[in-house]
Amino acid sequence: QVQLVESGGGSVQAGGSLRLSCTGPGYIDSSYCMGWFRQAPGKEREGVAAIDSDGTTSYADSVKGRFTISKDNAKKTLYLQMNSLKPEDTAMYYCAADQRKLRGCSFGRLQNKYAMNYRGEGTLVTISS
Numbered sequence: 001q002v003q004l005v006e007s008g009g010g011s012v013q014a015g016g017s018l019r020l021s022c023t024g025p026g027y028i029d030s031s032y033c034m035g036w037f038r039q040a041p042g043k044e045r046e047g048v049a050a051i052d053s054d055g056t057t058s059y060a061d062s063v064k065g066r067f068t069i070s071k072d073n074a075k076k077t078l079y080l081q082m083n084s085l086k087p088e089d090t091a092m093y094y095c096a097a098d099q100r101k102l103r104g105c106s107f108g109r110l111q112n113k114y115a116m117n118y119r120g121e122g123t124l125v126t127i128s129s
Helices: 107-111
Strands: 005-007 010-013 018-023 033-039 046-052 057-059 067-072 077-082 091-098 123-128
Touching: 005 091, 018 033, 018 091, 018 123, 033 067, 033 077, 033 107, 046 067, 046 077, 046 107, 057 067, 057 107, 077 091
Parallel strands: 010 123
Antiparallel strands: 005 018, 018 077, 033 046, 033 091, 046 057, 067 077, 091 123
16 A cells, blocks of 8 residues: 655756655654665665654765755655766665654665555656766
């Protein structure tokens, strides 16, 4: 069951930027942990970035300094600003959320499908060299 809806994916050249959005009334504004993960063809799910209800953020080393996660509780929307994009960033990007604290909120948690109860269907990001 899809509870979140992503948008903003597309095709850009290396060095370009994209901003992904994720809406989910009742989920984004009420969850403890929210974030983004990605999955490229033939590769495992990779946690990209996470943000908790206090606004504390966490990033994978591969995107640190290039991606910024943020949320707007009033708009019930989660964002991922992606700058200096590289071909290796090509993947389907998914947003996810969960109301449980568990062991905290970090990008690593986004890699575990059992640790995030809500997710979207994804938006495709393609970066050409």
